Amino acid sequence: DAGVTQSPTHLIKTRGQQVTLRCSPKSGHDTVSWYQQALGQGPQFIFQYYEEEERQRGNFPDRFSGHQFPNYSSELNVNALLLGDSALYLCASSLDRVSGYTFGSGTRLTVV
Amino acid sequence: AQSVTQLDSHVSVSEGTPVLLRCNYSSSYSPSLFWYVQHPNKGLQLLLKYTSAATLVKGINGFEAEFKKSETSFHLTKPSAHMSDAAEYFCVVSDLSTDKLIFGTGTRLQVFP
Numbered sequence: 001d002a003g004v005t006q007s008p009t010h011l012i013k014t015r016g017q018q019v020t021l022r023c024s025p026k027s028g029h030d031t032v033s034w035y036q037q038a039l040g041q042g043p044q045f046i047f048q049y050y051e052e053e054e055r056q057r058g059n060f061p062d063r064f065s066g067h068q069f070p071n072y073s074s075e076l077n078v079n080a081l082l083l084g085d086s087a088l089y090l091c092a093s094s095l096d097r098v099s100g101y102t103f104g105s106g107t108r109l110t111v112v
Numbered sequence: 113a114q115s116v117t118q119l120d121s122h123v124s125v126s127e128g129t130p131v132l133l134r135c136n137y138s139s140s141y142s143p144s145l146f147w148y149v150q151h152p153n154k155g156l157q158l159l160l161k162y163t164s165a166a167t168l169v170k171g172i173n174g175f176e177a178e179f180k181k182s183e184t185s186f187h188l189t190k191p192s193a194h195m196s197d198a199a200e201y202f203c204v205v206s207d208l209s210t211d212k213l214i215f216g217t218g219t220r221l222q223v224f225p
Contacts, residue, residue: 004155033212042202042215043156056210090155092213100146101213105155 004104006091012110013081019109021076025093026102032074033101034066035090043090049074086111114139116203118216126224131190133219135203138184144206145186147177151199162186198223
């Protein structure tokens with residue numbers, strides 16, 4: 001049973017560009033959350049998707065947007081990239097609050 | 113608002129000696145608490161979780177944690193460290209109103225031979 005799959009694993013972009021990161025949740029999980037982990041920091045909550053709608057959002061600007069598809073997979077889009085957007089982006093899926101979250105290995109985004 | 117504080121940014125132990133990683137939490141109601149481990153260039157792996165059942169929680173790889181409401185603590189322990197335990201450890205609280213995870217700043221565990 002595959003866990004959470006994220007693609008790509010690494011990405012280098014130029015300031016001002018746009019990027020799309022992808023996540024396939026663990027089988028049976030219907031909720032997907034995205035986190036940003038800057039170097040040396042703990043992950044920070046970006047937003048959460050459930051039933052194809054954004055259910056919760058953290059303190060991130062509107063340049064960060066997302067989408068969830070009917071098969072529960074999800075995308076994270078970041079527009080007008082800044083150097084400060086360089087980070088490890090983690091996707092986590094869950095079935096309910098009690099069982100906890102399963103994390104993917106992340107996408108390492110470097111903005112130059 | 114809920115939060116967690118990891119009291120040590122770095123912990124160093126010798127292989128075979130006990131491990132103690134400290135975490136205090138702040139919550140206005142009974143929290144769900146987790147410990148995650150992150151090995152270099154890897155994602156996060158769930159070690160254990162507390163969800164208001166038994167206060168002593170056993171996790172994977174010999175780790176366990178005890179929920180102490182009177183001390184608002186959820187410290188992670190292991191009787192005997194192994195070289196493969198070297199990693200970053202995160203104490204996490206789940207915000208039940210929003211369902212998001214709130215991470216501590218992490219504790220880097222080093223294990224010396």
